[in-house]
Amino acid sequence: MSVIAVLALDGTPGHQLTAPALAFATAARHHPTIAYDLRICTGPGFRATGSPAPFRVEADWGLDGLDGADTVLLPGHAGFRDAPAPEVAEALRAAAARGCRIGAVGTGTFTLAATGLLDGRRAATSRWHTAELAELHPRTEVDPDGSVVADGPFHSAAGVLGGIDLCLHLITLDHGEPVAIETERQVFLQLHSPTAAHATDGAADAVFNAVTLPGSRIEPTTRWMEANLHHPLTLTEIAAHAGLGVRSLTRRFRAETGLTPLQYLLRTRVQRAQRLLERTDEPVERVAARTGLGTPANLRHHFQRLTGTSPSTYRAAFRSMVAGLTWPERASGPPSEE
Incomplete structure (x- = not known):
């Protein structure tokens, strides 16, 4: 079973928390041999999701949920322009050091870039923030189209429909294109x-x-x-x-x-x-x-x-x-x- 840890920092958009659950659960539900364990992990100082309809999240995991995960997903969040908390940066670097796959959704790429893990690597973010990402983190090569970008163990995307595009990319890597195509169709049918x-x-x-x-x-x-x-x-x-x-x-x-x-x-x-x-x-x-x-x-x-x-x-x-x-x-x- 593949363990996926979604790290929610304060002000993470709610749809960027629910989209991974929708995508990975759909892949598993329609393909009985596939299994994902999804952990929602909250970072220090997390209070609620972001606008337009903030809600509180009671998660069983904190940063310790990243330990042992095969994939860490980092959604956007309200303070993405600021340097991440030291313990968040340390947890992400530790995950990368042990070979964990890390994905960033939308402005979550800012936080990943701030750790230095994207230095000399290609990455994507929200189309409205590509110029800003390039300015704040000049060592990161920013894809201006916001399409899904993979560079080594790091994967990033604009965050279409809450990151569905990135999740489908990861499902393709795990189980092949036919599974990803059918998962995409099933997701749209559910919506x-x-x-x-x-x-x-x-x-x-x-x-x-x-x-x-x-x-x-x-x-x-x-x-x-x-x-x-x-x-x-x-x-x-x-x-x-x-x-x-x-x-x-x-x-x-x-x-x-x-x-x-x-x-x-x-x-x-x-x-x-x-x-x-x-x-x-x-x-x-x-x-x-x-x-x-x-x-x-x-x-x-x-x-x-x-x-x-x-x-x-x-x-x-x-x-x-x-x-x-x-x-x-x-x-x-x-x-x-x-």
Whole structure:
């Protein structure tokens, strides 16, 4: 089990505390072999979360919660421009010294940079604070786009939706891109607006099982299948690639995924269709061809059966949902804390 310690300093935005719990719990809930232990740790002087709706947090852990953690996450906080308390800086340096992975969300990067751990390294912060970070900590190379940046054991990002982007990046490192992609979809489904509910509620549980974890005995074959979805793969061809007989292949797939090879193939195709519908403007005809489902009619049939909705309705609902959960860049300046 991977232990993740989230260090809350006074004025940490509440959504930057809840986002990691949402992301890592979602990954674990939909992939039974994944387990995360999330610790909320409060730093010295912590009183409450930041605006716009401050609330008190009763945490079981203080700085001692960082001991033994595999990952430490450092959200933004109200006093990010100030030097961190000596005990906070010491705890972060100690975590880094024992090889702990450290992630900074939004203005949490200021605190991490103030420890000297980012000297000579690349890092990201809130887009509204990139120039200020570069000025206050000139030894840190600041990414102006605020995208997720990894440099050695240090990972940082702007903090979109409370740091979901950084959490998904870490899940990718831990368990591979397919798990992260499905976790992202599940997170958005949990945050959906009422108008998107009918089109997306059934899309979640129906297809998430079409994932194998890194190190699985069938992973090379499932990766080959994913790379060749546009071809009409047969059970015999899949077995030949795996170097197994059809019966042995089927037993292994059932043991590791709960699905037969052809069920796994179909669900992988529908997952790819979901991704294309979410992220591209390609017409249904092209989506059907790229996923190996052949015709639009065949795509609609299998998509409806596995997700409970049509491809066009799913695309419209998902985009409406995402638009309601994101916001345009504001020209007037930063919020009180991102």
